[in-house]
Amino acid sequence: MVFIGAAFLLSLASLISSSIIQNGQVRDVNFPNTKIESIAVNDAGWTTFAPNATELAYKGRWDSKFISYWSSPGLKFGFTGDKVAITFGQHTIAKVLVGYRLDTQDWQFTNLTTSGVHQFISPKTPGFNLSTAPSRNFELRVTNWGYGVQISGIHLAAGARLLKAPTYTRNIEIIGDSLSSGQYASYEGLSSWPWALCNALGTEFTVSAYPGNCLVDTECWGNLRGQSYQWFQTQDTGWRSTQLYGKNPEPWNFTAHPAADLVIIHLGTNDNNTHNNVSSATYLKTYIEFARKVHDVWPKSQIILVSLFNSFWQDGADYRQSGIMVDEIKQVFDTLKGEGWIHYFDTRGILAHNDIGPQWHYTDIGNVKLASALMQYIRMKFGWEVEGAGPEILHDTLYWNDEPGY
Numbered sequence: 001m002v003f004i005g006a007a008f009l010l011s012l013a014s015l016i017s018s019s020i021i022q023n024g025q026v027r028d029v030n031f032p033n034t035k036i037e038s039i040a041v042n043d044a045g046w047t048t049f050a051p052n053a054t055e056l057a058y059k060g061r062w063d064s065k066f067i068s069y070w071s072s073p074g075l076k077f078g079f080t081g082d083k084v085a086i087t088f089g090q091h092t093i094a095k096v097l098v099g100y101r102l103d104t105q106d107w108q109f110t111n112l113t114t115s116g117v118h119q120f121i122s123p124k125t126p127g128f129n130l131s132t133a134p135s136r137n138f139e140l141r142v143t144n145w146g147y148g149v150q151i152s153g154i155h156l157a158a159g160a161r162l163l164k165a166p167t168y169t170r171n172i173e174i175i176g177d178s179l180s181s182g183q184y185a186s187y188e189g190l191s192s193w194p195w196a197l198c199n200a201l202g203t204e205f206t207v208s209a210y211p212g213n214c215l216v217d218t219e220c221w222g223n224l225r226g227q228s229y230q231w232f233q234t235q236d237t238g239w240r241s242t243q244l245y246g247k248n249p250e251p252w253n254f255t256a257h258p259a260a261d262l263v264i265i266h267l268g269t270n271d272n273n274t275h276n277n278v279s280s281a282t283y284l285k286t287y288i289e290f291a292r293k294v295h296d297v298w299p300k301s302q303i304i305l306v307s308l309f310n311s312f313w314q315d316g317a318d319y320r321q322s323g324i325m326v327d328e329i330k331q332v333f334d335t336l337k338g339e340g341w342i343h344y345f346d347t348r349g350i351l352a353h354n355d356i357g358p359q360w361h362y363t364d365i366g367n368v369k370l371a372s373a374l375m376q377y378i379r380m381k382f383g384w385e386v387e388g389a390g391p392e393i394l395h396d397t398l399y400w401n402d403e404p405g406y
């Protein structure tokens with residue numbers, strides 16, 4: 001990784017090229033280089049706060065060492081003054097791409113460094129002068145499901161105050177695999193359907209999804225445990241977690257966090273793969289038990305089972321859509337529907353074969369279609385209205401045809 005002008009604070013203005021691959025080509029993006037020199041706790045130019053400051057809101061799952069896991073975890077807080085920097089710990093993966101924003105202005109992206117200090121906000125930050133409010137809000141999100149960050153300290157301007165950022169009133173939990181973690185989408189978690197759905201509705205959310213995992217508790221594509229075990233843990237099933245915690249992850253303390261109002265489960269594609277040796281009978285039995293356990297954790301929650309219809313085949317000259325674990329997911333619904341908290345969302349027809357990339361995952365458009373359909377379903381089914389529409393949700397999706405001269 002090459003830093004341009006990293007030696008001094010001016011590095012905020014310098015740009016480094018990074019690569020996001022689009023149809024085999026490098027997409028032309030420039031991410032600001034935010035790395036600055038380290039900040040001592042008693043540095044007169046800054047006020048430093050510890051990672052356990054009560055004003056900090058960690059979104060998604062973070063462990064007792066302030067290390068992030070799963071898809072799209074984030075950190076949000078309010079602040080006074082004119083600058084924000086963060087010291088990242090040794091468990092921050094080098095080059096991890098994070099999205100960040102001031103208030104609800106457009107997302108910006110930057111690659112982090114292990115144990116580095118990064119300044120995200122200064123008076124030069126685009127949009128800084130658009131508001132004269134006495135305090136502003138800052139949000140940071142990790143794009144990659146497997147990489148993570150560790151927060152070691154927050155730095156604001158000298159004498160500035162750290163504040164709680166506003167929160168949405170509702171909370172959604174999404175439980176899945178690669179199809180829900182944004183794998184192979186442009187900005188990964190920040191291009192995924194859970195991200196698009198929850199940000200468009202305006203809800204707090206956690207995306208407990210990890211590529212390759214099964215619902216059934218067995219080793220699937222290198223993930224040692226299935227979601228029926230791992231979902232109750234803080235850590236995901238990735239190599240970072242295994243390296244740090246071995247086979248003993250920290251149990252997730254559900255009572256220390258707000259209950260989910262709505263749980264969306266989109267899981268079973270890896271159970272369905274013969275490579276992983278899960279029988280459909282075991283999947284069915286596990287799914288019924290798992291749905292009950294999740295509901296026991298949050299007895300007031302509603303649970304939506306999202307069907308798996310992401311496979312397409314060519315039948316002569318026609319394309320056809322086929323499902324995965326179709327009868328089993330319907331049977332889970334049929335078994336539990338009398339209890340009044342389970343719902344079945346049929347995804348047939350939402351996607352077409354060209355909404356799936358060559359590596360069998362939703363394209364950016366595929367993610368958007370699924371999110372939009374689910375959003376309307378949730379509004380109609382539960383009477384939820386949108387909280388705070390307007391700000392950018394998906395980055396780099398503004399393309400248009402303004403050519404009038406056909």
Ligand SMILES: *[C@@H]1O[C@H](CO)[C@@H](O)[C@H](O)[C@H]1NC(C)=O
Pocket residue numbers: 001002016017018019020095096097110111144
């Ligand atoms: C920044 O992160 C992106 C996404 O992971 C990666 O493709 C790119 O190589 C990184 N760039 C640098 C300069 O580290």
Ligand SMILES: *[C@@H]1O[C@H](CO)[C@@H](O)[C@H](O)[C@H]1NC(C)=O
Pocket residue numbers: 050052053054
């Ligand atoms: C934060 O951690 C420090 C040191 O571990 C401890 O002394 C302090 O009480 C903690 N603060 C809060 C708000 O938990």
Ligand SMILES: *[C@@H]1O[C@H](CO)[C@@H](O)[C@H](O)[C@H]1NC(C)=O
Pocket residue numbers: 123124125126127128129
């Ligand atoms: C905001 O205003 C300050 C003071 O006039 C100026 O130095 C800074 O460049 C402005 N920021 C932007 C992004 O225009």
Ligand SMILES: *[C@@H]1O[C@H](CO)[C@@H](O)[C@H](O)[C@H]1NC(C)=O
Pocket residue numbers: 253255256
């Ligand atoms: C879980 O969180 C609750 C509420 O903050 C707390 O009272 C309880 O001690 C925690 N349990 C464990 C095992 O840490």
Ligand SMILES: *[C@@H]1O[C@H](CO)[C@@H](O)[C@H](O)[C@H]1NC(C)=O
Pocket residue numbers: 277
């Ligand atoms: C697959 O599962 C069956 C039934 O549980 C078991 O007998 C068999 O050994 C398993 N095969 C592999 C390769 O794990």
Ligand SMILES: *[C@@H]1O[C@H](CO)[C@@H](O)[C@H](O)[C@H]1NC(C)=O
Pocket residue numbers: 271272273274278279280323324325326327
């Ligand atoms: C995968 O799902 C399809 C469609 O529901 C079903 O026909 C098939 O038996 C399943 N295979 C496995 C191995 O679970």
